[in-house]
Amino acid sequence: MSRRFRSVLALLALVVTSTYALDAQVTSDRLLRAASEPQNWLNYGGTYTSQRYSTLDQITPANVTRLESKWVVQNQVFGAWQSNPIVVDGVMYITQRPNDVMAVDAVTGSMYWLYRHTPSADAKVCCGANNRGVAILGDTVYMGTLDARLIAIDAVTGKARWNIAVGDVKAGYSITMAPLIVKDKVMVGVGGGEYGIRGYVAAYDAKTGKEAWKFYTIPGPGEPGNNTWEGDDWKTGGAPAWVTGSYDPALNLVYWGIGNPGPDWNPKQRPGDNLYADCAIALDADTGTLKWHFQFTPNDAYDYDAVQVPVLVDREWKGTQRKLMLWANRNGYFYVLDRVTGEFLAGTPFVKVNWSSGLDAKGRPIQTPQPQGQPTYPGNQGGTNWYLPGYSPRTGLFYFSAWENYGTIYKPEESDYKPGQLFMGGTFSVVTPAPGAATVGIGRRGPINTWTDEVGNGAVVAMDPETGKPKWKLRQHDVSDAGMLTTATDLLFTGGREGHFMAIDAKNGALLWKASLGGQIVMGPVTFMVEGKQYVSVIAGSTLVTFGLRD
Amino acid sequence: MRSMRTNSLMAVLAVLWVATVASAQDHTYSSADIATGVRIYGAQCQLCHGSNGDTVAGVNLRLGRFRRAVTDDDLAQVIAKGVAPAMPSFAFSPAEVNGLVAFIRAGFDPGGTAVKVGNIDRGKQVFATKGACASCHRVGREGPKSAPDLSDIGALRTPAALQRAMLEPNVAMPPINRPMTIQTTAGRTVKGRRLNEDTFSVQLVDDTGKLVTVEKKNIKSVEAGKTSPMPSVASKLSPDEVADLVAYLLTLRGAQ
Numbered sequence: 001m002s003r004r005f006r007s008v009l010a011l012l013a014l015v016v017t018s019t020y021a022l023d024a025q026v027t028s029d030r031l032l033r034a035a036s037e038p039q040n041w042l043n044y045g046g047t048y049t050s051q052r053y054s055t056l057d058q059i060t061p062a063n064v065t066r067l068e069s070k071w072v073v074q075n076q077v078f079g080a081w082q083s084n085p086i087v088v089d090g091v092m093y094i095t096q097r098p099n100d101v102m103a104v105d106a107v108t109g110s111m112y113w114l115y116r117h118t119p120s121a122d123a124k125v126c127c128g129a130n131n132r133g134v135a136i137l138g139d140t141v142y143m144g145t146l147d148a149r150l151i152a153i154d155a156v157t158g159k160a161r162w163n164i165a166v167g168d169v170k171a172g173y174s175i176t177m178a179p180l181i182v183k184d185k186v187m188v189g190v191g192g193g194e195y196g197i198r199g200y201v202a203a204y205d206a207k208t209g210k211e212a213w214k215f216y217t218i219p220g221p222g223e224p225g226n227n228t229w230e231g232d233d234w235k236t237g238g239a240p241a242w243v244t245g246s247y248d249p250a251l252n253l254v255y256w257g258i259g260n261p262g263p264d265w266n267p268k269q270r271p272g273d274n275l276y277a278d279c280a281i282a283l284d285a286d287t288g289t290l291k292w293h294f295q296f297t298p299n300d301a302y303d304y305d306a307v308q309v310p311v312l313v314d315r316e317w318k319g320t321q322r323k324l325m326l327w328a329n330r331n332g333y334f335y336v337l338d339r340v341t342g343e344f345l346a347g348t349p350f351v352k353v354n355w356s357s358g359l360d361a362k363g364r365p366i367q368t369p370q371p372q373g374q375p376t377y378p379g380n381q382g383g384t385n386w387y388l389p390g391y392s393p394r395t396g397l398f399y400f401s402a403w404e405n406y407g408t409i410y411k412p413e414e415s416d417y418k419p420g421q422l423f424m425g426g427t428f429s430v431v432t433p434a435p436g437a438a439t440v441g442i443g444r445r446g447p448i449n450t451w452t453d454e455v456g457n458g459a460v461v462a463m464d465p466e467t468g469k470p471k472w473k474l475r476q477h478d479v480s481d482a483g484m485l486t487t488a489t490d491l492l493f494t495g496g497r498e499g500h501f502m503a504i505d506a507k508n509g510a511l512l513w514k515a516s517l518g519g520q521i522v523m524g525p526v527t528f529m530v531e532g533k534q535y536v537s538v539i540a541g542s543t544l545v546t547f548g549l550r551d
Numbered sequence: 552m553r554s555m556r557t558n559s560l561m562a563v564l565a566v567l568w569v570a571t572v573a574s575a576q577d578h579t580y581s582s583a584d585i586a587t588g589v590r591i592y593g594a595q596c597q598l599c600h601g602s603n604g605d606t607v608a609g610v611n612l613r614l615g616r617f618r619r620a621v622t623d624d625d626l627a628q629v630i631a632k633g634v635a636p637a638m639p640s641f642a643f644s645p646a647e648v649n650g651l652v653a654f655i656r657a658g659f660d661p662g663g664t665a666v667k668v669g670n671i672d673r674g675k676q677v678f679a680t681k682g683a684c685a686s687c688h689r690v691g692r693e694g695p696k697s698a699p700d701l702s703d704i705g706a707l708r709t710p711a712a713l714q715r716a717m718l719e720p721n722v723a724m725p726p727i728n729r730p731m732t733i734q735t736t737a738g739r740t741v742k743g744r745r746l747n748e749d750t751f752s753v754q755l756v757d758d759t760g761k762l763v764t765v766e767k768k769n770i771k772s773v774e775a776g777k778t779s780p781m782p783s784v785a786s787k788l789s790p791d792e793v794a795d796l797v798a799y800l801l802t803l804r805g806a807q
Contacts, residue, residue: 413602427603437725448747452726477750498749514751 026088026136028183032249039529041087044133044178045388046526048247049312052390053486054527058534059549060489064503064513067547070535071109073102075542080443080522084133084178084388084483085537085544087528092537093136093155094544098129099145101153107530109546113158119147122169124420125176126194127442132243132523133178135186137206144175144188150204152186162209166190171419172197178244182254182285185212189241193259193305196236196423201245201256201281203288213288217241217258217276225275233270236417238262239277243386246310248323251340253282253291255312255325259305266301266412266425273298278306280327282342292342297331297365301410302355302376304331307386312339315396317466326465328389328400330382333359336465348468350461351383351404375407375431379456381442381479388483388524392490395506397462397471399492401480406440406456407431430455440479444497444520449478458496460484462509472509474502483524485536495521499540501547517545580653580665584646588654589661591647599638604659607637613659615709615801622668622798623652656710666710667794674799677792682784684796690803696760697744698780699728703805713797717788720779730776731755735769 026042034042038055046052059067075081077097085094092106099117104110119129123146134141139155148167153160166188167173172195180187185203193199199217204210217239219225226234238261245256261277263269276290278297283290297304311326317336325339332353336346344363354377356365370376381403389400413426430439438451458476463469480496487493492506497520503513519541527536537546592600596612604612619634620626627648633640643651656665678684687698694700704713716723727748733741733755743757755763784793 434723434725438727449749450725450727450745450747452748454726475750477748496750498751500750 025138028137028181031137031181040089041085041526041528042136043086044084044135044180044244045246045309045311048249049391050244050246050309050388051311051313051393051486052388052484052524053392053488055488056527056529056534057488058529059487059491059527059536061491061503061505061512063549064491066550067503067513067515067536068550069515070107070546070548072546073104073109073111073544075539075544078542080128080130080520081539081542081544082128082130082132082176082481082522083539084523085526086134086136086178087526087537088136088155090530091155092528093134093141095131095133095143097131098123099131099143099151101134101141101143101158103155103158106528106535106546107533109544115153115158115160117143117145117149117151117160117163119145119149120169122420123147123174124169124172124195125174125191126422130176132176135179135181137181137184137186140206142179142181142186142206144177144179146174146176148173148175148190150175150179150186150188150209152206152209164204164209166202166204167192167197171195172421176242180245180247180254181206182247185285187245187254189217189245189256191240191242191259193238193240193242193262194264194422194424195420196262196417197238197240198235199239199241199258201241201254201283201288203285215281215283215288215290217279217281219275228273228275230271233272233274236262236423237270237274237277238264238423239274240305241307243307243309246312247285248312248339251282251323252285253339254285255310255339256281256283257306257308257310257327259307260303261300263415263417263423263425264303265410265428266415267299268412269414269425271299274300278304278331280306280310280325280337280342282339294335294337294342294344294363296327296329296333296335296363299367300331301369301412302331302408303380304329304382305385306330308384309386309388310339311389311391311398313391313393313398313465315393315465317345324465326389326391326398326463328384328398328402328461328463330378330385331355331365332378332383333365334398334463334465334468335363336468346465346468349383350463350470351402352377352407353383372411373409375409377405377407378403379406379408379430380410380428381406381440385481387481387522390484390486390492390524392486392492392506394488394490395462395471395486396464396466397506398465399460399462399484399486399494399506401482401484401494401496402459402461402473403440403479404457404459404475405453406479443481443522444478447518449498451478453477460492460494460504460509462492462506474504474509474511481520481522485525485527487527493525493527493536493538495525495538495540497521501525501538501540501545515545515547517541517543519543580649580656580667584650584653585657585661585665587647587650588652588657589650591643591651592654595641596651604655612655615655615658621671621801623656626652626655658709658711664711666714666797667790668710668801669791669794669796669798671795671798671802673792674795674797677788677796678799681792682788682796687781697756697758699744701800701803703803705801705803706805708800710797710801713800714793716781717784717793717796719785720781720783721777724779724781726775728779730778730780732774732776733765733770734772735765736771737769741765
C-alpha cells in the first residue's frame with residue numbers, strides 16, 4: 001500500500017468517524033439506508049430486507065482463524081439468551097431476561113447504563129421469559145415487554161420516555177420480539193398463541209406512543225376471512241406475531257410471519273382455514289391495511305407457526321428479475337413467494353414431511369394427517385422455527401437452521417378456554433427409539449447431550465432458491481436454534497445448542513474456524529466496525545462474546 | 552431426612568407385603584384393566600386430580616409422582632382408605648381398583664402398557680443376590696462404574712421403561728448406552744459407553760472405567776452395538792421378582 005493511499009484512507013476514516021459522531025440521531029433515513037453503513041447493525045435483521053448480510057470484509061476466510069475474544073458481557077439472569085444486539089456508532093444495545101436493556105461500549109464491553117423493567121406478575125409466556133432485542137429511532141430505543149408493554153428509552157441516559165400497554169397481560173398477551181421501526185412508527189406484534197389470544201400487529205407514534213394503527217391477525221365478523229372460522233372461534237384463535245417483520249420501502253409494505261391458531265393441536269375445535277394464522281402477511285406501512293396474505297398451513301394441527309423472519313431478496317427467478325420473499329417454514333417446506341402480490345412461486349420440503357403429500361399449484365398443502373398414535377414429521381418444534389435465517393446476495397443461497405428426522409405424536413383433545421390459561425387442545429409426545437431415551441425439545445437443559453441421531457439432528461442448510469434443493473448442508477449432532485450471519489467475504493457465522501461458534505465457507509459449507517463457548521447459541525450473530533476494526537458478536541449460554549482479529 | 556423417611560416407609564411396606572397375597576402372575580395389566588380405569592377415573596377421580604392427573608399439589612398421577620405411594624398396593628390402599636381430610640375413601644370393587652392402578656401405571660395412555668410394581672425390600676434383595684444386578688450396576692457408593700449408574704434411575708424412568716429394560720434390554724437400551732467400538736485414524740481402538748456427544752467429539756467411559764474423549768475428525772470407523780451387554784432377566788427371575796425390582800428401582804432418586 002502506498003503512503004499516499006494510506007493517508008487518504010486515514011483521512012476517509014476520520015471523515016467517516018466524525019460524520020457519524022456528529023450524527024447521533026438514527027434517522028429513519030439511516031434505517032432505510034442501513035446497508036450503506038455496514039459499520040453499524042441498525043435493525044434486528046441488519047437491514048430492512050432481514051438478509052443478515054454484511055458488506056464488511058476485514059474478516060476473511062484467510063484470517064478468520066486469527067479471531068480472538070475481545071470482551072465478554074456476563075448475563076446475570078438465568079435462561080436462554082435469545083437476544084439480538086443492535087450496534088449504533090460504537091454503542092451496542094442488548095436486552096437480557098426478562099426485560100433489561102443494556103447500553104454497552106462496543107469496543108470494550110463496558111456498560112454505560114442498564115434499564116430494568118420488571119414485568120407484571122401476571123405475565124405469562126409459554127416458552128420462556130424471552131426477549132429478542134430492541135429497535136432504535138432518533139435517540140430513543142424501544143423494547144416490547146413480557147407484560148405486553150412498549151417502552152421508549154432515552155438512548156443516552158437509559159431513562160424511560162414513555163411506557164404504554166400494547167395488550168392485556170391478564171389475558172395472556174406478551175411481547176418477546178424486537179420492534180420494527182418504519183418512518184415515524186414503532187411496530188410490534190403480540191405473543192400468546194398458547195393462551196387463546198386474538199393476535200395483532202400494531203404501530204405506535206415513535207414520539208408519543210400513541211397508537212397509529214392496529215391490524216388484527218384474525219378478522220372479526222363482517223371482515224374478509226372471518227368465514228374461515230366458525231362461531232366465536234375467532235375470538236380465541238391465537239394467530240400471534242412474535243418475531244420481527246421486514247420492510248420494502250419501494251412497495252411501502254411491511255411483512256410479518258403469523259403464528260399458530262389456537263387451541264394448538266386440536267383443529268377440529270376450530271374448523272376452517274383459520275386466517276391469518278400460519279400466514280405471511282403484507283401490510284401498508286402507513287395504515288396497516290392488508291395488501292395480501294399467503295397461508296402456509298390451513299387449519300393447522302401441529303403448531304406450525306409461520307413465525308419466521310421474512311427474508312426479502314431481489315434476484316433473477318426463472319430468467320426474470322423479481323422481488324422475492326424466501327421462507328423456510330416450520331411446517332417443513334421452503335417457499336419462494338412474489339412479495340409484490342403474494343403469489344406462490346415454488347415450495348419444496350427441506351426435511352422429512354408426512355403431514356402433507358405436497359403443495360398444489362397455489363401452494364396449498366395437500367394434508368395427510370397421520371393415524372392416531374403415529375408420528376408426524378416434522379415434529380412439534382418444526383423443520384425450523386423462529387431461528388433467524390440469512391441470505392447472501394453473493395452466493396445466492398438462503399441459510400437457515402433445520403431440525404431433521406424429528407417427529408411427534410399428537411393427541412388432540414377438546415380444550416376449554418379460560419382467560420390467561422393455556423389453551424393447547426391436547427398433548428404430544430416426541431418419537432424416541434427406546435422408552436425413556438432422551439429427546440429434543442424447546443431449549444437445551446444442560447451441558448450433556450444424551451440423545452442420539454435417532455431422535456433428530458440439526459443442520460445448517462444452504463438452500464438454492466432456484467432449485468429448492470440444498471446446495472450444501474452442515475450436519476450438527478444436536479438440533480440448533482441459531483441464526484445466520486453472512487459477509488461480503490463469503491463467511492457464514494452461526495452456532496447451535498452445543499455452543500460451538502462457527503465460521504463456515506458460505507459457498508461450500510466447509511468449516512473454517514470454531515470457538516467452543518460452552519453454552520447454547522440461540523440468537524443470530526452480528527458484525528460491526530468501530531475505529532476501522534471489524535467485530536463479530538455472539539451470545540452463548542449466559543455470555544455475550546465479541547470477537548475481533550488478533551492485532 | 553429423606554432416607555429416614557424412606558426407611559420407615561419401607562418398613563411399613565414390608566409389613567404390608569407380608570399381609571398381602573402375591574397375586575401377580577403377569578408383568579403387565581391387560582388393556583381391559585386399563586379401559587376399566589379410564590372409565591372409573593373419568594367418573595370419580597378427574598374432578599380433583601384433573602384430566603392430566605396433575606391438579607393436586609405434589610401429585611402427578613400420569614407421571615407416577617405420588618406423595619405416599621410407591622407400589623401398586625400402596626395405590627390401592629390410598630384409594631380404599633383416602634387421605635384425611637383432603638381425599639375421601641372409595642369403595643371400589645377389586646377389579647375397579649385394579650383398573651385405576653393400571654390406568655395410572657400406563658401413564659394415562661389408554662393404549663399404553665401398565666406395569667406391576669411389587670415390594671421394595673424384596674426388590675432390593677433380588678438386586679443384590681439372585682438378579683446379580685449389583686455385579687455391573689452402581690447404586691450410591693457401591694458397585695462398578697462401566698455400566699450405567701442407577702442411583703437416580705427411579706427419577707428418570709417410568710415403571711414400564713424399567714420393566715422393559717430388564718426383560719428386553721436390547722430393545723429398551725437407550726441409544727446413548729449402546730456399546731461403542733471406535734477405531735481412530737491413529738490405529739487406536741476405544742470400546743466403551745457414550746456419556747455425551749456433539750458435532751465434533753464424543754465423550755465415553757471405556758471398558759477399563761476411564762474417561763475418554765475422541766475427536767470425530769480422528770475417527771476411522773465407529774460401530775454402535777445393538778446388543779446390550781446386559782442379559783435379559785426374563786428366564787432368570789419370576790414376574791413377581793421383576794415387579795419387586797421395579798419397586799426397588801423406583802425408590803432410587805439420587806443422593807439420599
